[in-house]
Amino acid sequence: MPVARLLAADTANLPQHIAFGLLAVMMSFSALRVVTARNVVHCALYLVMVLAGVAGIYILLAAEFLAAVQVLVYIGAIVVLFLFGIMLTRAPIGRSRGLDNDQRGLAAMVALAVAGLLTALLLDGFGDDRIDLAGPQRSGDVGLEIFQSYVIPFEVVSVLLLAALVGAVVLARRD
């Protein structure tokens, strides 16, 4: 039974498993609340919980630079952008009905089908593959990789950010 094997924590790295379990429960609950809560601001705050959990998952995977970027960019910038969006569009701040459309049942069915299909595929495909973080993945290695192998994509991303900046200004400008 692959699920039972998956859930049986091996004693070698029990603290990691406990941390992962806590993070997973928190993230699953918060993600569910992001898409079901009746208050727009609560949705944004639950999104913060999910994003912080993702940063914790990165730390469990020894990707500490990415965890820092996650906190800085997502929690620091993107969530603030969302809160600005909520306030600028004068969304109803309190509880409000009408945040969902009338195809919730269908949407839930599709989401459950996706979840079931992915679970079956993943359990079948990666049944008991283990991650062994033998050597640390140092931030310096990430930097070297970006500026050696991926330097052209990196520059393209800079141009994309500039284009997005100009595009957002042009769209939001009053004229």
Add this chain to the structure above:
Amino acid sequence: MYLNEFLLLSAVLFSCGVYGVLARRNGVLVLMSIELILNAVNINLVAFGAFHGQVDGQVFALFTVAIAAAEVGVGLAIVLLIYRNTRSIDLDQVAQMKG
């Protein structure tokens, strides 16, 4: 740690995001659900990178973060424009291009 723990967690996040995109009618909430999906993808990238012992996964996740930031900026500008033109951000009302 099993690789599947991370992949299954990311599948849960992805499904929540899919539900949000399909069921929400508020433009800002749809963008939030897209963020859930992008974060699920990032967890997968980093988990597979750690599985193979390479840093390429992290590099791709960084690119995804940058692109997500650009996407949210432009997306919120579009939602703001919809609000300015129709006085609501109900995406069901945006049906001008419906044939």
